[in-house]
Amino acid sequence: MNTKIYKRVLFLADHLMAAAQEQNQTKFDGYYLELKELCEANEETDKDHPVQWETLADFTDDLALAVTIYEQALAKAEAINSKDFRSSISYSIATLKVQLGDETGAIEHLEKAIISCNKIVDKELKAEIHDLLEKLKES
DSSP states (O other): OOHHHHHHHHHHHHHHHHHHHHTOHHHHHHHHHHHHHHHHHHTTSTTOOHHHHHHHHHTOOSHHHHHHHHHHHHHHHHHTTOHHHHHHHHHHHHHHHHHTTOHHHHHHHHHHHHHHHTTOSOHHHHHHHHHHHHHHHHO
């Protein structure tokens, strides 16, 4: 990933978190718009990367819209064959699908995440994926 863009995404994420903690919707909306514009400006270029889309989805309040943005991020993660991003994004989609009442869709994404996470080092993410999948399959 382009270092300049990564630093910008990190800067915007930090400021989005701060605005959310301050409950300053005006600041939040401004930083969110800037991140969205960054994603759109880099889309389909060599600067396009799943991390910017995943970050945008992380800060999207509309759950259905967040799923759509995560799906864009997932497609980009698949294009670069990133098991780490595929795992984390699939897990995020699954958790939102649970909140939206779509347990079948959540299980589908978790099963994809299980396959992707076999070769990642993040043991905590692996455990979260496994635990949520088992919980959903039991219910």
